[in-house]
Amino acid sequence: MQQPASGIDSPFQRCVDAPVMGFGLGIDIFDDSPAYQRLIENHRESFDYLEIYTRGDWEHSEPSLREIAQAVPHTYHHEGLDPVGPRLCARRKIEGCAQNLGFLNAPWCVEELAVRYIDGRYTDFFFPAILTQESLEQSVRNLITLQEYVPVPLLPEIAPYEIAMGDIHVLDFLSGIAHGANMGVVLDLGHLWSWQLCQGKGDDPLEGIKRMDLSRVIEVHLAGARVDKMPNGSRIYRDLHGAGPIPQASLTMLEALADKMPNLRAITVEVENATEAAAVEQLNQVRQITAAVNPSFRRADDAA
Amino acid sequence: MPLDDQWSALYRLFYKRDVRKDFFDNGTRPVKSLSDSDVALLQGIGAERLEHVVALHQRDIGANWYQPRVPATWLALQSLLDFDEEELVASLTNSPAFEDRIDDDSNGQALMAFIKEQISRSMELATTGPWLPDLLRYELYLAGKLNAKPAEVAHFEYAVGGIREALLEQALCPDGECPEEYHSLFVRNSNEIAEVALDRDQAEVVRGIIAGESVTRISQRLPQLKIDDVTSIHEECRNLLDSLSADFLDAS
Numbered sequence: 001m002q003q004p005a006s007g008i009d010s011p012f013q014r015c016v017d018a019p020v021m022g023f024g025l026g027i028d029i030f031d032d033s034p035a036y037q038r039l040i041e042n043h044r045e046s047f048d049y050l051e052i053y054t055r056g057d058w059e060h061s062e063p064s065l066r067e068i069a070q071a072v073p074h075t076y077h078h079e080g081l082d083p084v085g086p087r088l089c090a091r092r093k094i095e096g097c098a099q100n101l102g103f104l105n106a107p108w109c110v111e112e113l114a115v116r117y118i119d120g121r122y123t124d125f126f127f128p129a130i131l132t133q134e135s136l137e138q139s140v141r142n143l144i145t146l147q148e149y150v151p152v153p154l155l156p157e158i159a160p161y162e163i164a165m166g167d168i169h170v171l172d173f174l175s176g177i178a179h180g181a182n183m184g185v186v187l188d189l190g191h192l193w194s195w196q197l198c199q200g201k202g203d204d205p206l207e208g209i210k211r212m213d214l215s216r217v218i219e220v221h222l223a224g225a226r227v228d229k230m231p232n233g234s235r236i237y238r239d240l241h242g243a244g245p246i247p248q249a250s251l252t253m254l255e256a257l258a259d260k261m262p263n264l265r266a267i268t269v270e271v272e273n274a275t276e277a278a279a280v281e282q283l284n285q286v287r288q289i290t291a292a293v294n295p296s297f298r299r300a301d302d303a304a
Numbered sequence: 305m306p307l308d309d310q311w312s313a314l315y316r317l318f319y320k321r322d323v324r325k326d327f328f329d330n331g332t333r334p335v336k337s338l339s340d341s342d343v344a345l346l347q348g349i350g351a352e353r354l355e356h357v358v359a360l361h362q363r364d365i366g367a368n369w370y371q372p373r374v375p376a377t378w379l380a381l382q383s384l385l386d387f388d389e390e391e392l393v394a395s396l397t398n399s400p401a402f403e404d405r406i407d408d409d410s411n412g413q414a415l416m417a418f419i420k421e422q423i424s425r426s427m428e429l430a431t432t433g434p435w436l437p438d439l440l441r442y443e444l445y446l447a448g449k450l451n452a453k454p455a456e457v458a459h460f461e462y463a464v465g466g467i468r469e470a471l472l473e474q475a476l477c478p479d480g481e482c483p484e485e486y487h488s489l490f491v492r493n494s495n496e497i498a499e500v501a502l503d504r505d506q507a508e509v510v511r512g513i514i515a516g517e518s519v520t521r522i523s524q525r526l527p528q529l530k531i532d533d534v535t536s537i538h539e540e541c542r543n544l545l546d547s548l549s550a551d552f553l554d555a556s
Contacts, residue, residue: 164349
């Protein structure tokens with residue numbers, strides 16, 4: 001295990017100090033569609049950076065990570081640190097994350113506020129954070145400890161909710177994480193809407209947005225989804241990433257918020273399982289909406 | 305540790321249908337030490353929503369974990385147990401066998417435990433599907449999940465190759481198949497698995513070749529054959545392995 005990372009600046013400040021990345025595509029290095037190699041080869045002008053997903057793997061990722069690191073600007077999205085669990089995850093998982101980051105030049109590391117293991121057992125999806133004060137406090141402790149061993153700032157992301165457990169608003173939880181751990185956050189607009197759907201507030205996807213300190217939002221995520229309807233009319237958000245269209249609700253939320261996040265550094269469209277054409281098209285859609293509201297948001301090189 | 309208890313309770317409510325039913329119908333706590341406020345949090349999820357989401361994930365588990373890796377076993381279980389896929393996943397996840405899984409049960413350990421549990425519980429299944437564990441093992445080899453070495457020979461008590469073909473190509477589920485030895489050579493490269501069916505003598509010889517044994521040593525395990533016959537089979541099998549090595553192993 002490497003020594004805890006040292007430094008004066010908070011993880012949040014280090015993100016704020018990073019250059020604006022612009023508009024990026026979230027891709028899985030193990031996917032054939034879209035294959036990152038073809039996106040880089042055929043569509044390099046369409047995106048500013050790639051957000052790299054490894055499914056939390058650190059045993060088979062090195063060649064791809066090195067290749068991408070050489071080729072394009074990038075951010076990194078790990079998974080499996082289970083920061084909202086009742087205790088810290090196994091050390092080897094943290095080491096794996098740090099190892100992957102060692103091959104990259106990423107300004108930060110995104111991690112879902114969710115768990116993949118409960119009582120040591122793998123689950124078939126990411127169980128999102130239990131939204132209670134106790135859970136919030138434990139998550140903050142976990143994140144602060146994790147940050148000691150991860151060489152770049154952690155950027156926690158609100159996870160998708162199909163069921164929600166807890167008595168506090170998801171945006172209070174996210175704000176509590178941001179300030180408690182002194183970190184920036186990823187605001188995934190679809191995931192926020194997924195929680196609203198659990199509360200029966202799907203028609204008002206930005207309900208409670210004033211609770212959130214939007215200056216803490218470093219990165220925004222959008223992704224394709226399907227919304228299932230239950231017999232009683234309730235709706236359930238199913239996170240499909242590139243295998244579906246970006247819901248109109250997410251785009252509307254982007255339009256409403258794009259100029260209200262002063263420290264926004266990156267907007268990622270998660271496109272795993274999309275065709276190359278669909279991936280590029282979704283990013284263009286998001287770029288146009290953002291440009292109409294916040295024309296000054298662009299990657300640092302372009303802004304200069 | 306309330307947070308531990310909350311997560312454990314959530315896990316049990318999600319994967320164990322008996323626990324779910326007991327909780328929402330009778331108020332039985334999924335974890336005994338849960339406080340009243342924890343119980344209120346769990347109830348806040350809503351029985352109907354939870355049931356609906358669980359059903360969605362049961363479909364995902366069938367479609368993503370088992371159907372692609374062990375399709376014939378998956379079909380056979382539905383046919384012999386007279387379950388649809390959702391009921392099969394619900395029974396599997398509800399079973400203690402499900403807790404045997406490693407990650408997404410990629411090595412089929414939990415499914416194997418479930419099959420054995422079902423066979424031990426049902427005389428009917430013991431009669432109609434005694435070949436199920438063999439079929440699962442066979443499909444796990446084909447999926448590259450049990451193969452420890454680039455080339456290995458496996459022995460099955462039932463003619464699993466034919467059983468699998470009948471299930472996948474004709475949608476026929478054998479009923480009460482009699483034991484019939486089946487041997488296969490599985491060869492693995494980095495992309496795929498090749499299978500060659502062998503007879504018993506060939507299997508013994510290939511096993512010996514892979515282990516680096518001499519013809520004389522192999523022939524000691526085949527006392528029913530003359531040494532010339534063993535030599536002839538050895539040459540045939542050596543050629544087979546050489547050609548697989550050239551065409552398949554080296555192609556990776």
